[in-house]
Amino acid sequence: xxxxxxxxxxxxxxxxxxxxxxxxxxxxxxxxxxxxxxxxxxxxxxxxxxxxxxxxxxxxxxxxxxxxxxxxxxxxxxxxxxxxxxxxxxxxxxxxxxxxxxxxxxxxxxxxxxxxxxxxxxxxxxxxxxxxxxxxxxxxxxxxxxxxxxxxxxxxxxxxxxxxxxxxxxxxxxxxxxxxxxxxxxxxxxxxxxxxxxxxxxxxxxxxxxxxxxxxxxxxxxxxxxxxxxxxxxxxxxxxxxxxxxxxxxxxxxxxxxxxxxxxx
Amino acid sequence: xxxxxxxxxxxxxxxxxxxxxxxxxxxxxxxxxxxxxxxxxxxxxxxxxxxxxxxxxxxxxxxxxxxxxxxxxxxxxxxxxxxxxxxxxxxxxxxxxxxxxxxxxxxxxxxxxxxxxxxxxxxxxxxxxxxxxxxxxxxxxxxxxxxxxxxxxxxxxxxxxxxxxxxxxxxxxxxxxxxxxxxxxxxxxxxxxxxxxxxxxxxxxxxxxxxxxxxxxxxxxxxxxxxxxxxxxxxxxxxxxxxxxxxxxxxxxxxxxxxxxxxxxxxxxxxxxxxxxxxxxxxxxxxxxxxxxxxxxxxxxxxxxxxxxxxxxxxxxxxxxxxxxxxxxxxxx
Numbered sequence: 001x002x003x004x005x006x007x008x009x010x011x012x013x014x015x016x017x018x019x020x021x022x023x024x025x026x027x028x029x030x031x032x033x034x035x036x037x038x039x040x041x042x043x044x045x046x047x048x049x050x051x052x053x054x055x056x057x058x059x060x061x062x063x064x065x066x067x068x069x070x071x072x073x074x075x076x077x078x079x080x081x082x083x084x085x086x087x088x089x090x091x092x093x094x095x096x097x098x099x100x101x102x103x104x105x106x107x108x109x110x111x112x113x114x115x116x117x118x119x120x121x122x123x124x125x126x127x128x129x130x131x132x133x134x135x136x137x138x139x140x141x142x143x144x145x146x147x148x149x150x151x152x153x154x155x156x157x158x159x160x161x162x163x164x165x166x167x168x169x170x171x172x173x174x175x176x177x178x179x180x181x182x183x184x185x186x187x188x189x190x191x192x193x194x195x196x197x198x199x200x201x202x203x204x205x206x207x208x209x210x211x212x213x214x215x216x217x218x219x220x221x222x223x224x225x226x227x228x229x230x231x232x233x234x235x236x237x238x239x240x241x242x243x244x245x246x247x248x249x250x251x252x253x254x255x256x257x258x259x260x261x262x263x264x265x
Numbered sequence: 266x267x268x269x270x271x272x273x274x275x276x277x278x279x280x281x282x283x284x285x286x287x288x289x290x291x292x293x294x295x296x297x298x299x300x301x302x303x304x305x306x307x308x309x310x311x312x313x314x315x316x317x318x319x320x321x322x323x324x325x326x327x328x329x330x331x332x333x334x335x336x337x338x339x340x341x342x343x344x345x346x347x348x349x350x351x352x353x354x355x356x357x358x359x360x361x362x363x364x365x366x367x368x369x370x371x372x373x374x375x376x377x378x379x380x381x382x383x384x385x386x387x388x389x390x391x392x393x394x395x396x397x398x399x400x401x402x403x404x405x406x407x408x409x410x411x412x413x414x415x416x417x418x419x420x421x422x423x424x425x426x427x428x429x430x431x432x433x434x435x436x437x438x439x440x441x442x443x444x445x446x447x448x449x450x451x452x453x454x455x456x457x458x459x460x461x462x463x464x465x466x467x468x469x470x471x472x473x474x475x476x477x478x479x480x481x482x483x484x485x486x487x488x489x490x491x492x493x494x495x496x497x498x499x500x501x502x503x504x505x506x507x508x509x510x511x512x513x514x515x516x517x518x519x520x521x522x523x524x525x526x527x528x529x530x531x532x533x534x535x536x537x538x539x540x541x542x543x544x545x546x547x548x549x550x551x552x553x554x555x556x557x558x559x560x561x562x563x564x565x566x567x568x569x570x571x572x573x574x575x576x577x578x579x580x581x582x583x584x585x586x587x588x589x590x591x592x593x594x595x596x597x598x
Contacts, residue, residue, distance in 0.1 A: 090485070106479040108472060110543045115469050120484040122466055129464045172484070 026075035035061040037235040048212045050222040053232035067100040068092035099173035100182040109158030114139035117171045142171045146204045162190045163197030182213045290537035291549040305563030322448040325558035327506045332532040334502035336550040338495040342475030342542025343399040345499045349522030350410035352507030357414040360423045360517030381504025385497035393489045414519040426515030459547035476543025
């Protein structure tokens with residue numbers, strides 16, 4: 001039941017590319033609550049997509065299915081055209097290259113930047129001793145790739161600002177070869193300046209050919225970073241808009257049902 | 266790749282000097298060891314006497330062994346309150362098997378260590394499968410294993426000194442300054458352990474598990490496995506320490522590990538450990554053991570009443586811990 005309008009708009013933006021990740025007919029219910037109702041979803045290489053909607057619209061349910069935390073009731077997920085079954089977060093990372101950057105970032109504050117980025121994948125000499133010189137050089141390379149302000153990769157993560165911490169969490173996923181970065185409310189706890197840093201970070205990820213999915217309440221932020229906006233309302237995908245072809249008023253309308261969605265409610 | 270002007274090149278970046286000095290976790294405990302050793306030696310020359318030092322090394326090795334293992338576990342974010350009980354249980358198992366069942370020395374000790382492994386697995390199971398904080402889980406097993414030791418011995422105690430020729434050799438002086446073999450072995454263990462924590466993947470892994478469990482899970486570290494290994498390691502080391510105390514005293518009774526617990530945790534924390542996990546120092550625990558031993562022996566030599574020793578040690582601990590809090594704060598932004 002993909003609707004014509006939505007498809008047209010996607011094609012307008014994504015030309016003839018094949019989606020990197022595609023989900024078809026995803027449904028998920030919790031008891032009597034239908035959290036997701038037959039939702040289609042697609043991510044293309046090197047784009048920034050914002051997933052928006054009111055509380056309870058199904059954003060986090062969809063994201064948790066994509067990152068392997070929840071199992072879907074029905075539907076199918078494809079990675080590069082191949083069907084994949086995501087039974088857990090590890091599947092999402094290995095089979096679909098999806099990395100989720102959570103609000104708490106899950107960094108080891110007592111270790112330095114380099115050690116955090118390469119945690120549990122440190123290159124060693126003779127299989128035992130960590131090659132620290134190489135580790136810090138590699139860490140510097142990843143940090144520079146994303147143009148993160150970082151005086152040294154030998155600083156403890158506990159001493160960094162919010163934006164820098166986001167950068168370390170993203171670098172950790174990037175170093176693991178991930179291609180899709182799901183960011184849950186990345187600017188929620190940050191000041192204005194640090195928000196700018198995160199925006200730059202997202203732009204740099206896109207420039208490196210990565211795909212970013214941002215879940216956000218902050219429309220201002222969404223309109224700054226996203227190429228494409230997907231609106232969920234009560235478990236349904238009610239609209240997909242290219243940023244260049246929509247307005248904040250229309251998006252707010254889609255979220256609140258003041259504007260009629262592309263699918264019937 | 267061009268970087269922004271605001272980012273100085275990596276090579277020119279250095280922490281300020283005072284931070285690099287104060288950032289050394291073991292600074293405080295090392296300074297305390299030096300101060301107390303000099304002070305007690307000035308008060309009473311016998312402190313620096315080689316025979317006295319060798320005796321301190323021997324007596325400190327038992328607690329030192331338990332504290333060695335405990336510092337790994339505490340870095341991994343857990344604690345084991347059953348350490349003293351496990352020591353007592355191992356000694357009891359070894360004693361009963363030797364004396365009542367006529368098992369040879371090596372078999373009895375192996376069985377005793379196997380009992381310690383079981384205690385470690387039980388601690389890990391309650392903590393990780395039942396999801397109880399290890400503080401409570403091991404408090405429970407502490408009573409359990411102490412009770413088991415008493416039950417096994419049926420209130421009796423055994424004289425075992427004639428049955429354990431091999432164990433006694435471990436306590437003999439070595440050619441190196443007449444320090445006992447057990448001390449030499451323990452010092453080696455501390456040095457190797459500390460070296461591996463700094464240079465191998467052991468350090469990052471344990472610090473991630475204890476510092477931020479979710480981070481460890483996200484990068485694919487098997488957190489329950491790491492913690493289980495640490496629990497078992499602590500129990501085995503405590504069991505071994507219990508057997509060695511049995512050898513040292515020549516007798517087995519259920520109270521071998523009584524009062525160990527607070528010492529072991531005090532040593533680990535004085536050495537730079539934290540009850541929150543994630544940080545700590547292996548070699549720091551060694552200095553912590555030395556410090557405790559110097560203070561105990563020094564107070565004894567200085568004729569401080571045994572009744573008053575607890576007060577003095579308590580004050581020293583609080584002062585030491587406070588200074589360490591100040592040190593940590595001073596190096597944070």
